[in-house]
Amino acid sequence: MLLRGRSRLVRHLDPQKSQHVFFSVFPALSSSKNVIPTIPVPELQDSSTIRTFQPQSSRPPSSRKQIFLEPRETFNRNFNSRIEDIKSSGLENPIESKSMTFIESEVDIDEASPERLIGIIDKFKPAVAEVNRMRFRSIQQELEKAFSQQQLASYLEQNYSKVEFANSRRSTRRVSKKKLAQRIINDIWGIKVNSKLTETSDLITKKTVPLSDLDIFLIRSNRRLLHWLSSNGCRIKLVKDKKELEISGTTSQVSNVEVNLIEFLRQSEKQELNLTDIKHLFQEKYGRFSLEKVAGYTDVFFKDVGNDIYEVHSQTPHQVERLKRLLLWSLNYNKHSNEVITLPEEPEKKQLFPFKDELSLSWNNRRQPLFTLKDCGSSRSETNHRLLSDLQRYDDANMNIDAEIPNKENDSEVDTIIKDEDAPILSQNKINDIYDQLYDFDYRKNLISLETTSSPVFTISLGNILFEGEQQETKSAMSKLFPTPPELSETTKFKFNSNVQLVADKALSLPIHSTSSTSGSDVLDDIFRDERYKNSVQITFLPSLFVEDNKDIKMEDLTKFQPVELWVDLKHNMTPDMDTLQLVTVEGENTNYVSLPSFKSDLKVSCQLSGNLLQEKGELAQDFELSIDDILNSQADRYTRFKSQPGLGGFLSRSKLDFQEETSISPYIDLNINGDIVRYRFISMEFRKKLSFDFNGREVQYNMVEGGNLGGRKVEVLFVGDMALDASGEERKRFGQLMNDAVSFVSEL
Incomplete structure (x- = not known):
């Protein structure tokens, strides 16, 4: 039998044949390997050593005294102890007792109890009901060689006492071993001799192994497992409906598959x-x-x-x-945030259209009915069409003496239309209401917060509000194709998607921030040629709500902790620049989603308070008093500021933040929040490429966000407000200017 890779040969007495069989035992297979490992299964590895002959005299080896030992004295006790450890491990595996056939042959049969003796003899029973004459004799001879006459007679008497064998009951006194073996095969096992079977038909053994739901799940989770197990030449078929695994091959091949399958399930x-x-x-x-x-x-x-x-x-x-x-x-349990939605007037007169760009959403927002709100039949669209028709009468082709001059009535109509176009999209009262809601952080009084926070930062993100439709209890194809739209109200659940193509195209047509010479198609060339863009990584953490992670903190207090974000810029080789690493808390985030169904984009208006978990080292007041040794032995600021968070170093050492190769993130980080050590769990990571554009003197950030298979891929266009409060008290006025700039941008789409 040709086997791939190196293997270890295990010798045992095959109950199906009359000779000793050697078969290979492969180790358990791992999903992370695409080849069969060469290390044998630890439980089956023979750790005993073979002593080599070392002649100590000049006499030839044949003349030295030889000692012959009984099989019991050469028994591999180390191997047997390992097998006993497997049996005593408490594995709830339905196939284990049927798979380790060769192990029982190592047991001392003379000391086996009557109950165990029955199990040992039963393992010599073939899996088929009919055999040819040669196979019948082979099984008979194996029983004669492996057991004594008394043991075979005891096996028959115990089975004859059962009801199902009452009609086959015969005396076992003064019966030869040959006759006893034949009775076991015929009466107890019900094996018949079929003269039509050829000698080669007995080379293939078919075995059905029952599986539990857990076994089937683990086997299916490793897609290459069955392919690897069948690489020794056997055929394997998983019958999910019957919860069975069908194995066809030689006896050694089938045993090989069973042993490796058991080891795979044990390692789960x-x-x-x-x-x-x-x-x-x-x-x-x-x-x-x-x-x-x-x-x-x-x-x-x-x-x-x-x-x-x-x-x-x-x-x-x-x-x-x-x-x-x-x-x-x-x-996403976060008490440090507050979200509201501002719907247009008479939203029931607008239309809801299904949303299908699921790849731009995170995994938890996919596979659900989502809708966008649009005003397709608004009077605004009709007014634009009428205005365009009137203005076309004054083009070059119609400017002649015979052209009809519009009368005063038509002029007043055009003036009225233009006046309607200049009407504000959002009234000043509406903007003031949004400002009041965003600037209200009173809910932080009952939460855990840092003493020092940054000034509020206002941002406006462009995108579409996605309203959640009704979840259908029936999963029919018709309900999935035509989901039911929701009834809009302030309590309707919604999501936000920033991936709007027209918004991204408009942003790329703007000049680079602080540079007026670059615009249009030149931007795409400059993005990857100059240093006008910046690569960064955002890693989000939330307090772990699992009992075993924060045992010393009550759940009521644990839900009051704030989210934490790790921001770091990337160098040209896509490795983190540790000088730019920031560990910040989201102390408060208020968001107002403004629905604009008459335009191509809605508004996500946010105001955020943040805190810094890395204490910056202040400048030394008397540097001139430091000695040379003190200066040489002092640490750089980028290292000393990490001392306030010892858990950050452990997180970075367990993670691999190299975006040119495979990246891995530690599942947790321990942070010091106001003196309490809190375990936070890693939630998501986003790779960002940022480029700043200019719109009417205001910075507009264009972000290409890659969140992987779970986070989605999207584009974000942000209008950034002032980073600090205005000492003159004109914060409300400056917020109004930010809103007007964003609305002006949207109206040009």
Whole structure:
């Protein structure tokens, strides 16, 4: 038998044949490997040593005294102890007792109990009901060689006492071993001799292995597992409906597959998660709790053991960490934010259109009915059309003496139309209401916050508000094709998508910020040629709501902690520039979503307060008093400012932030928040390429955001407000100017 890679040969007495069989034992297969490993299964590795002959005299070896040992004295006890460890490990594997056939042959049969003796002899039973005459004799001879006459007779008597064998009961006294073996094969096992079977038909063994739901899940989660197991020449078929694994091949091939499959299932990860608090927070925020959506993005098997405790199984520990991450991401429980929506007048007269660009959304916002609000039949569109028709009468082709001169009535109509066009999209009262809502951070009084925060920062992001449709209980194809739109109100659930093509195209046509000579198509050439763009990474963390992570903090207090973001710029070689690393808290974020159905884009108006978790080192007041040794032994500021957060160093050492190669992020970080050590969980990471444009003297940020398979890929266009409060008290006026600039940009689309 030709096997791929190196293998270790295990010798055992095959109950199906009359000779000793050597078969290869491959190690358990891992999903991260694309070749069969060459290290044997540890439990099957023979650690005993073979002593080589070292002649100590001049006499030839044949003349030296030889000692012959009984098989029991040469028994490999180390191997047997390893097998016993496997059996005593408490593995709940339905195929284990049927897979380790060769292991029982190592047991001392003379000392086996009657109950265990039955199990040992039963393992010599072939998997087929009919054999040819040669195979029948082979099985008979194996029974004669492996067991004594008393053991075979005891096996028959114990089975004859059962009801199903009452009609076959015969005396076992003074019966030869040959006759006893034949009775076992015929009476107990029901094996018949079929003369039509050829000798080669016995070379192929077919075996059906029952599987549990967990076994099927783990096998299907590793797509290449069955291919690897069948690389030794056997055929394997997973019958999901019957929960069986069909294996066809030689006896050694089938045994090989079973041993490796057991080892693969043994290496699976198993953890228990207490989701009591998380379930309560899900129901509080969304009114329901379900693991179905999270399970679709993880290779994790859930088993509810009661009291909101779940037993999770996965192929690797990484999948369990991914599960925890997605649970917190989907929950997104954040008391440091406040969101409201400003709907247009008479929203019921507008139309809702399905949204289909799911790749620009994060994973938790996909696979659900979403709609955009548009005013397709507005009087504004009709007015523009009438104005264009009237102005076309004054083009060059119509400017002649015979042309009809518009009368005073027509002139007044045109003036009225233009006057309507100049009417503000948002009234000053509406802008004042938005400002009051954004500047209200009174809810922070009952939350955990840093003592020192930055000044409020206003930003406006362009995009579309996506309203959530009604979730259909029936999953029919018709309901998915034509989802039911929602009834709009201030309580309607919604999302926001910044990926609007017209907005991105308009932004790229603007001049570069602080540069008036570059615009239009030259921008695309300059983005990747000059240093006018900046690459950065944003990593988001949320307080871990799992009981085992923050045992010393009550859940009521844990939900009061703020989100944390890590920002760092990237060098030209796509590695982090540690001098630019910032660890900031989102102390408060108020957002007002302004719906503008008559335009191509809506507005996401935000005001954010942030805090700095890395204490900056102040300049030394008396540098001249430092000695040379003190100066040489002093640390740079970029290292000393990390001392306030010792957990940051551990997070960076466990992570690999190299964006030219494979990037890995540690699943958690321990942070010092007002003296409390809180474990935060990694939620998401976004790679950003930023370029600043100029619109009427205001900075407009164009961000290409890559969030991976989970975060989505999108474009963000941001209007940035002032970074500090105006001492003259004209903050409201400056906010109004920011709103007018954004509305003016949208009206030009």
